[in-house]
Amino acid sequence: MSKRKLTESTAEPPAKKVHSFFTGNLTPGSFDDSIPSLVHFFHLDPLKAEPPSEPIQIVLYDLDGTLITTRSGKTFPKGSDDWKWWDDSVPNRLKQDHKDGKHVIVLSNQAFKGPKVRREWRGKLPLIAAKLSNIPLRVLAALEKDVYRKPRTGMIGLLRELYQDNGWTVDWSNAVYVGDAAGRKGDHSNTDFTMALNAGIKFVTPEEHFLGRPPAYPNPPISFRPRSIEDLDSLPLVMPSSTPIARDKKEIVIFVGPPAAGKTSFYRRYFSDYEHVNQDTLKTKEKCILVAREHLLGGRRVVVDNTNRDVATRKLWLNLAREVDAPIRIFHFACPVDLARHNNRYRAFFAPKDEPKREILPESAFASYKSGFEPPTLKEGFDELRTVNFVWDGTDEQRILWDQYLA
Numbered sequence: 001m002s003k004r005k006l007t008e009s010t011a012e013p014p015a016k017k018v019h020s021f022f023t024g025n026l027t028p029g030s031f032d033d034s035i036p037s038l039v040h041f042f043h044l045d046p047l048k049a050e051p052p053s054e055p056i057q058i059v060l061y062d063l064d065g066t067l068i069t070t071r072s073g074k075t076f077p078k079g080s081d082d083w084k085w086w087d088d089s090v091p092n093r094l095k096q097d098h099k100d101g102k103h104v105i106v107l108s109n110q111a112f113k114g115p116k117v118r119r120e121w122r123g124k125l126p127l128i129a130a131k132l133s134n135i136p137l138r139v140l141a142a143l144e145k146d147v148y149r150k151p152r153t154g155m156i157g158l159l160r161e162l163y164q165d166n167g168w169t170v171d172w173s174n175a176v177y178v179g180d181a182a183g184r185k186g187d188h189s190n191t192d193f194t195m196a197l198n199a200g201i202k203f204v205t206p207e208e209h210f211l212g213r214p215p216a217y218p219n220p221p222i223s224f225r226p227r228s229i230e231d232l233d234s235l236p237l238v239m240p241s242s243t244p245i246a247r248d249k250k251e252i253v254i255f256v257g258p259p260a261a262g263k264t265s266f267y268r269r270y271f272s273d274y275e276h277v278n279q280d281t282l283k284t285k286e287k288c289i290l291v292a293r294e295h296l297l298g299g300r301r302v303v304v305d306n307t308n309r310d311v312a313t314r315k316l317w318l319n320l321a322r323e324v325d326a327p328i329r330i331f332h333f334a335c336p337v338d339l340a341r342h343n344n345r346y347r348a349f350f351a352p353k354d355e356p357k358r359e360i361l362p363e364s365a366f367a368s369y370k371s372g373f374e375p376p377t378l379k380e381g382f383d384e385l386r387t388v389n390f391v392w393d394g395t396d397e398q399r400i401l402w403d404q405y406l407a
């Protein structure tokens, strides 16, 4: 792994008035802009010192609703100055962390609606650092829907690299993450809690951490991850499994299943010498039928790799089968829609490098599949109906990523 260099940026300097907070050799901190989808601010970077021989302790904080809140009382700040500590005890607690030898790190999700808001937000970080005077502070903020955004653990991964590359050992087993997005009534989400679970880090709310209150949030969190599905890993891939999957004579095989259910992988694996008809490639249903008809008239076998969620759509294929006098079979991908949604995120964020890059599909693709879905039956006129269960396929490292909370 290449050594991560901190490239300090002056491209977007904080507002000028910041400097009046500082005297002597204090600086308002620096930005590392080497990752476009991430704000990386650091003040009095402790990693510039000689690493100690013992592992160091770190304490991770969310920002909004955890360390600070708006002075205006609004959900979104009105400017760089519109902030105050979440509780009066916060700065002293951070000072105590520093005294105890802990590194203080902030992990935040941000979604800026434009360059002005982004500039104002960046301008706030030196102001916060200034109030903490001599406490080293590092802030990471995820800006896009990518691996860095909580509950994904990209920011933790970056920290692990950063410390390792600078020769520091972190006692991750005693790290704690303090965040307010815990899935409580009124919380906007539970992504602080689920990120901590994904990263294997102890989680507490600001109420527990700063005010000593008992934990009060749904645990386990109400969010999807693959292990929430009980019979995952226990079902056979194809049911019934007694007959061959592919055949050697002209036929139509139509797939039924949500996007990201593994249909195309299944095609590549079991039907690779069938012609592939797919609406994402061919754009319209009419074009799909035209292309399929041509193949069938030439005596070739065809897989229709579309979602084919309702009786009316499947009827088009039954009609074509009658027209060209070909048998027609159904492979129904029984992947739960929640799992398909999860796979959609997984393959967009973590697709193995040797697989084609997949764009994340909109939520509406899953909602419309779910609302329009009519379970396929033999009564519609098919010659065979097989069920394909979702069976995980990949390396152990990929499995760890796939098993996380991704939303």
Ligand SMILES: [Mg+2]
Residues within 6 Å of the ligand: 062, 063, 064, 065, 066, 179, 180, 181
């Ligand atoms: Mg928060």
